Amino acid sequence: MANATNGHPATTRSHAEDLFADMGAQVANMNSTGVDDELDAKVTDEIESLCMNCHEQGTTRLLLTRIPYFREIVLMSFSCPHCNLRNNEIQSAGEIQPKAAKFAFRVDAVEDLQRQVVKTDTCIFRLEDLDLEIPPGKGRYSNLEGLIGTVREDLAAHQAERMAQMPDVGEKVGKVLEALGEMLEGKRVPFMISVDDPSGNSFIEPRPGDARGKWAKVEYVRTSEQNELLGLGNREVDAEGDAQTNGTAAPATDIRPEYHASGLVGGDDAPQAQAGNNIDAPPPDDDIIENNVYSFPATCPGCTHPCATNMKMVSIPYFKQVILMSTVCASCGYRSNEVKTGGEVPEKGQKLTLHVKTAEDLGRDVLKSESAALWCPELQLRVEPGTMGGRFTTVEGILTQIRRDLRAQAFGLEDGDAEDVSTHDSMTSDSKRTWDSFFADLGDAIEGRKPFTMVLEDPLASSYVQSFTAPEPDPQIEVLEYERTEEEEEDLGLRDIRTEGYESDAERERVEREDAKKASVEVDKDEIEAL
Secondary structure, eight states, rough: OGGGGGGGGGGOOOOOHOOOOOOHHHHHHHSSSSSTTTTTTEEEEEEEOOTTTOSEEEEEEEEEEEOTOEEEEEEEEEEEETTTTTOOOOOOOOOOOEEEEEEEEOOOOOOGSSSEEOOOOEEEEEEEGGGGEEOOOOOOOEEEEHHHHHHHHHTTTHHHHHHHHHHHHHHHHHHHHHHHHHHHHHHSEEEEEEETTTTOEEEOOOTTTTTTTEEEEEEOOOOOOHHHTTOOOOTTTTTHHHHHHHHOOOOOSSSSSOOOTHHHHHHHHBBOOOOTTTTTTTTTTTTTTTTTEEEEEEHHHOOEEEEEEEEEEEOTSSEEEEEEEEOTTTOOEEEEEEEHHHSOOOEEEEEEEEEEEEEEEEEEEEOOOOOOOOGGGGGEEETTTSSSOOEEHHHHHHHHHHHHHHHHHHOOTTTTTOOOGGGOOOOOOOHHHHHHHHHHHHHHTTTTTSSSEEEETTTTOOEOOOOTTSSOOOOOOOEOOOOOOOHHHHHHHGGGOOOOHHHHHHHHHHHHHHHHHHHHHHHHHHHHHOO
């Protein structure tokens, strides 16, 4: 957020920014104060707390801070001078994100174990290769080495008693401990780690230039059970009555009036069409008319209240028809936009390569489908499938969106903020230089000062780059069809699709059920006659 030092009024600072500052900024503030003010410039807050071990009074220290690759957190440290009990914990102080998030990371070398990790108290941490799952519990801010080391220490704490009382279980745990030790020493690589957090507040540190499949993030809509766990909703409570009791209104939006959700809720909590608002009810014959806006009921992933999802089908010249979808919640102001492509599944995937050389190339329309991966080798930029969802924008627009997301999610900065990412003290010097170079190259590319190559690899061939010479081939666009890998077909669910022969299978299953039913009746008759 902007402050008075960069030309904006200090009143634009949020309450969270006043309370949560970077560790480096807090230490610098202490160093800048005089000796007389040193006692007043406390970084931590101290609270007397009851020790649950000896039931004497101990001390809890609280540090409100903002850390790189995350948001606001509260660091808590408890110490008891009577029994020397110590305990450290982390709690997220940031808002619950609109969607849940799952991260996957592949450890290829010992250096990867130094990646920073934030594990909130609602997060599930998994070592996929060992099928080892750490359920939600105490929050942690550490690196992968520290997190895996803590898991190993916890398992080894009672291994002697386990071997004496349950030798079979102890032997299996011993193998897990051995594997964890080899992972920490780098003898058992590569291996996969996943972090699944319904609140969306956990994180694994990315690095510019990460290889394909090394780091991935997927956002998904929370289930009703996960929302209840986070205290966001109760299925037994009427959502509409709860929203009226709350009395809060959604923040103002600048989207077009026909896409607003206001005035669309009917008598059954379902959006209905109104005269004069350019929104049509779904047609009875299921025929979607191009350029018409349709609305259907949905549930807001942010607050679980009923909301409206608007849909419009448009045609992209020399490509295909696509569906634009927009969700707006009148209760909490949640908004999302996405692009869906339709049609049959092609036999092959498609790889589009665009050579961006001039400022005009930055204005080309780009459709990145949800299944497509995007990367720019010269910029050390890679976006895995599912990370951004579907986007229909320009080359400049998609790069700007990526920069905005990285600065906001990874560093807590707005896209226009002048603050440098290297001011974060928790980052290593190598990481600072890497991120500074990455954002500098990305900014030059957006401004048209740096030529680069943009590649869209889509196993469903549903992505598109505008051609300036259509229908003739564009010399700056390379189109390559390729055979999908078994892993891609498995991820897309194509191996489970059957378009031929399923009628005979259904008939065979029906006959088998009837034969089994007749056999059961005959057995019952025999038992009755025997009695």
